[in-house]
Amino acid sequence: xxxxxxxxxxxxxxxxLAALALAAAVLDxxxxxxxxxxxxxxxxxxxxxxxxxxxxPDTLLLRIGVVSLVVAPVLAGIxxxxxxxxxxxxxxxxxxxxAMEVCVWGSLWLTGWxxxxxxPLVGAYRFVAQGLAxxxxxxFALITVGLGAGSLRMSDAVRAQQExxxxxxxxxxFLVYLISALAMAFWGPMGAPLGGDIAGGSRxxxxxxxxxxxxxxxxxxxxxxxxxxxxxxxxxxxxPLLPSWLWALIKTAAVLGLLxxxxxxxxxxxxxxxxxxxxxxxxxxxxLQLLVVGVVVL
Amino acid sequence: xxxAFWILAAVSVAAGIAVFxxxxxxxxxxxxxxxxxxxxxxxxxxxxQYLGVLIILMMVMExxxxxxxxxxxxxxxxxxxxxxxxxxxxxxxxxxxxxxxxLAVGIFLTPWPRRRGEPPADPTHALGLSIMGPKMLVMxxxxxxxxxxxxxxxxxxxxxxxxxxxxxxxxxRPPDDPGPGHAHSPQPPVEHHHACGAPNPGEERT
Numbered sequence: 001x002x003x004x005x006x007x008x009x010x011x012x013x014x015x016x017l018a019a020l021a022l023a024a025a026v027l028d029x030x031x032x033x034x035x036x037x038x039x040x041x042x043x044x045x046x047x048x049x050x051x052x053x054x055x056x057p058d059t060l061l062l063r064i065g066v067v068s069l070v071v072a073p074v075l076a077g078i079x080x081x082x083x084x085x086x087x088x089x090x091x092x093x094x095x096x097x098x099a100m101e102v103c104v105w106g107s108l109w110l111t112g113w114x115x116x117x118x119x120p121l122v123g124a125y126r127f128v129a130q131g132l133a134x135x136x137x138x139x140f141a142l143i144t145v146g147l148g149a150g151s152l153r154m155s156d157a158v159r160a161q162q163e164x165x166x167x168x169x170x171x172x173x174f175l176v177y178l179i180s181a182l183a184m185a186f187w188g189p190m191g192a193p194l195g196g197d198i199a200g201g202s203r204x205x206x207x208x209x210x211x212x213x214x215x216x217x218x219x220x221x222x223x224x225x226x227x228x229x230x231x232x233x234x235x236x237x238x239x240p241l242l243p244s245w246l247w248a249l250i251k252t253a254a255v256l257g258l259l260x261x262x263x264x265x266x267x268x269x270x271x272x273x274x275x276x277x278x279x280x281x282x283x284x285x286x287x288l289q290l291l292v293v294g295v296v297v298l
Numbered sequence: 299x300x301x302a303f304w305i306l307a308a309v310s311v312a313a314g315i316a317v318f319x320x321x322x323x324x325x326x327x328x329x330x331x332x333x334x335x336x337x338x339x340x341x342x343x344x345x346x347q348y349l350g351v352l353i354i355l356m357m358v359m360e361x362x363x364x365x366x367x368x369x370x371x372x373x374x375x376x377x378x379x380x381x382x383x384x385x386x387x388x389x390x391x392x393x394x395x396x397x398x399x400x401l402a403v404g405i406f407l408t409p410w411p412r413r414r415g416e417p418p419a420d421p422t423h424a425l426g427l428s429i430m431g432p433k434m435l436v437m438x439x440x441x442x443x444x445x446x447x448x449x450x451x452x453x454x455x456x457x458x459x460x461x462x463x464x465x466x467x468x469x470x471r472p473p474d475d476p477g478p479g480h481a482h483s484p485q486p487p488v489e490h491h492h493a494c495g496a497p498n499p500g501e502e503r504t
Binding site: 064110 | 322324325328331347348351352354355358359361362363365366420422475
């Protein structure tokens, strides 16, 4: 909301994302019955692990894929306001967010393709299929917010919710957003691209630092998906007593906790079933929500 | 500004050339994507934020779908082997040269309009008004036409319809699906119990 972006926000964004990603990993470990410190141990292990090579990998594409899986969600995060201040409050922030998270399609496909191995490739194709299923309802949910706010700017969306949070009068869009957030981060019920039935899918052949980047990128993606729900649906930093940045952080942590928890409660959905559900249920539902919001706005 | 434009222009052209130089389907696809992303970023330079970001968004999705189709129709399985990206070089060079000459001549012969007025404060808003105002009818017809095309393509391409799945009177439960885990699948069903909640060492760590 401020015109000038303070320098500290550029440093704070990666730090906050990393801290939340680690918190998500710890929560996931605890819910999975492991020690809370096990993610740190895994980080240390992967840092010293030697790279395992497959036959004839496309190393350039592999590096692009793995690195962009971390870079894309961070870039998506620059439009998300932490309290009142985003790193870059673009006039088309919602579209920017969407564009950056779509880049993950490329990251995952490149990672799966370039190691020259069957199961990672299968996982990559699964994710593209899943992407085709989740992207349309996801876009409609984002458009609904844009319509309700009358703007594609994240801070305008927050301002439009001063009276009433969007989650209250567009609950279906919020629900669709949460489902597509799971699919976007190929997490939990939408984790088929990394499925155990294909030996870990896209990341099966990754080892050492590559695997560390891949795993962190996935958690950062989950964090960004959760964090974007706050300005989009949950009133941004609005709340009594506490400062707005703290409210934004609390809400983000709550959504993130919910997403992590879902993984331990809901089984993996096959992407063909998800496609069916998405195209036959979620798209009509999100269109209906769009219609309702459109009528109200008119 | 000018420096950024020339860098993006150079990246765009270089990546475009790389499409034909590389020997792998995946690299060609992503070189083309890099070229188009540079074009999208160039749009940001002239403050057309919406169009620029939209180009990035659509091109990533398009290239990924294109990669799926390209590799699906490759002569070698999955397109994994190195392959030549150019065929019929002489005719292709002739056609490309002719088209380039035609377009270049067009650029120099067209009487380009002189700029009138100022760019609007919010180009996205102006673009929306332009599309939804005078061009509304055209956009709506195009929208319905695209939707009809998509639906009919899916209907034509789908190998099994609902009558195959649910039976002639649509009452068969569960539907006859070819995937794993179904009674009518040709192979014995494979159970994939993804142990959610239960500790499963070696999977989903970090």
